[in-house]
Amino acid sequence: MAKKELTIIGATGFLSTTITKHLVSLGVKVQVVVRDPENAKNALPDCVEIVQGDVSDAESLIRALDGTETLYIHLNTETTDMNLPFYTEREGVQNIVQAAKHNGVKHIMQIAGLESLHEEFFLNGTIETRKIREAGMKCIEDSDIPYTFFYCSFFADSFTRFVDNNVAYLFGILPHEAHFTSSFQLAGHIFEAIDNSQALNQRYPVQGSEAMTFADAAQRFFKVYDPKVSVQTLPLETIDQLGLPLAEAAFLKRIWEVCAGFEERFVSGETYENLGKPSASIEALAATLKENVLS
Secondary structure (H helix, E strand, C coil): CCCCEEEEEEECCCCHHHHHHHHHHHCCEEEECCCCCHHHHHHCCCCCCCEEEECHHHHHHHHHHCCCCCCEEECCCCCCCCCCCHHHHHHHHHHHHHHHHCCCCCCEEEEEEEHHCHHHHHCCCCCCCCHHHHHHHHHHCCCCCCCEEEEEEEEEHHHHHHCCEEEEEEEECCCCEEECCCCCHHHHHHHHHHHHHHCCCCCEECCCCCCHHHHHHHHHHHHCCCCCCCCEEHHHHHHCCCCCCCHHHHHHHHHHHHHCCEECCCCHHHHHHHHCCCCCCCHHHHHHHHHHHHH
16 A cells, blocks of 8 residues: 655644654655744654745745645634734635645645534634634635645643643633544544545544543643643633733633633534544543653
């Protein structure tokens, strides 16, 4: 059987680095398109082919995507400012699509948020930047290049970003249960979607199989990942007292407002049927992430 091949744009972010490494471990021949090759070289396995390209520069992308057949896009927007002239997930994706069409790319995959597929789960509204991402996704749809969109629930990996001095901080009243996913689950679904005609022009929700509250999930996660870390839930207004830049504080506060109203139900049966059911518990995820940090 021929080795699966994949080009990734956005491979060196918080989640996407783990996704890229896991795809390599599954046997995928990975090429990444990055602005800073030296940074990518330090972050990714030696076997990953690194090509310079910038999503703000369409010509660089045309060169970088030469020979690519299957492409995965993992970009994000972390601002509540909706009036910027350029967003990687909108204008950047437009440039990617232009380069993909020029090079005859046959399949584009992209990460998205579950809010873009099931807005009804979000009782407090959604992150405003979803409009930016959805505009880019519409560009992919309109390109006539077959696509696969992965609409992800909350990533349990992200708990590690909320730790300070051995305390993991959650914010606001978080009463609802969520089906936490992980970078490993998403990587597994991406792997199964490569060279899979059944996955073309599909919109897959990505959720873990077990529902739990944010507090329960965090406690179970850190019991394995780092038992020294305790979990505390603080009032939402505490974010205003953290001394963060105003834009960063506003974005963080909005995320937790959305999480407080996130009343999810399981809708990923078709994803499991077509792309495989995740077998790892949140404890197993924590153990694997811990191994990656120590290795």
